[in-house]
Amino acid sequence: MRRPNRDTAVFTTSAVDLFASALGAFILLVMLLFPFYRNAGDATAHSRTLDVMEQRALAAGDVAQLLQRRESLIDAVEQAESGNLESERRLQRARERLQALRDLPEIPRAAQTEPEDPAIEPDIPAPVASDEFSLLGIATAAKSFVIVIDMSGSMLSYSRLMIDSVLEVLDPLDATNHIAVVGYQGDPSPVLWAFPDRTSMLQATPENLRDIRAFVRGLARNFAGSTPTHAALMAAMQYRPDAIILMSDGAPDNNPNFIVQDISSQNRFTEFEIHTVAIGDYTEDRTLVMFLQSLAQRNGGDFVGVSR
Structure with missing residues (x-):
């Protein structure tokens, strides 16, 4: 009786390896080139994306200007507060001087005494020649x-x-x-x-x-x-x-x-x-x-x- 041939054909295994390698290479190329493909959508999708990106750039510029304006306003407020503090200090010094005047001891009215020698001092003052x-x-x-x-x-x-x-x-x-x-x-x-x-x-x-x-x-x-x-x-x-x-x-x-x-x-x-x-x-x-x-x-x- 003739024995059946059970050897695996070399051509068949090589073909499978070839196809598998080709498929892997295709998948790798797809993954590498995927970011460069246009997103799915109609013909205007790309232009709308560009418009959105441009609007975002403009908005970012407006935010930067607003932040700069905010810093300027903060500086102005700090200067105003510094000026207010100086004004308050001057006002406090003025109040302290006024209080010092109010706190002065009462000056007693001196008792009038008789001159020691009234004959020495004449009552007639010297004449004044001019305004000065x-x-x-x-x-x-x-x-x-x-x-x-x-x-x-x-x-x-x-x-x-x-x-x-x-x-x-x-x-x-x-x-x-x-x-x-x-x-x-x-x-x-x-x-x-x-x-x-x-x-x-x-x-x-x-x-x-x-x-x-x-x-x-x-x-x-x-x-x-x-x-x-x-x-x-x-x-x-x-x-x-x-x-x-x-x-x-x-x-x-x-x-x-x-x-x-x-x-x-x-x-x-x-x-x-x-x-x-x-x-x-x-x-x-x-x-x-x-x-x-x-x-x-x-x-x-x-x-x-x-x-x-």
């Missing part, structure tokens, strides 16, 4: 004055010089002028003497000048303590005079630069003159001289010195 005249070397056209007198302990060495200088300031005044006097010392808080009280000034009539001279002479018996110049100037400002004449022999208790800045800042709204007079051996005290010169210069006044 000289007070202790200070040239001014002011009509109302507040004389601020340093009564600190160091003034004991110059008490006669101080009193004579104040009386010399009073000599040229007449009934066309108005006058007030404020004396000050620290013990340790500010202690002030005033004539008359802080609500009004006296007309410089012969009778009123006689009373003021007596008051000034009496101040010499109370020289003691420190030098609260800032409080005295603020008290003098309440009279609202045409001019203030500050007379001192020593540097103030407070920082001199602070006093000059604060008083000058407040004087912007009233614009009265502030004249300063250094008493005694002032050339040995540079701080005093610089303080008095700066205060007068910043407030339209003159600085003079009176030595022994």
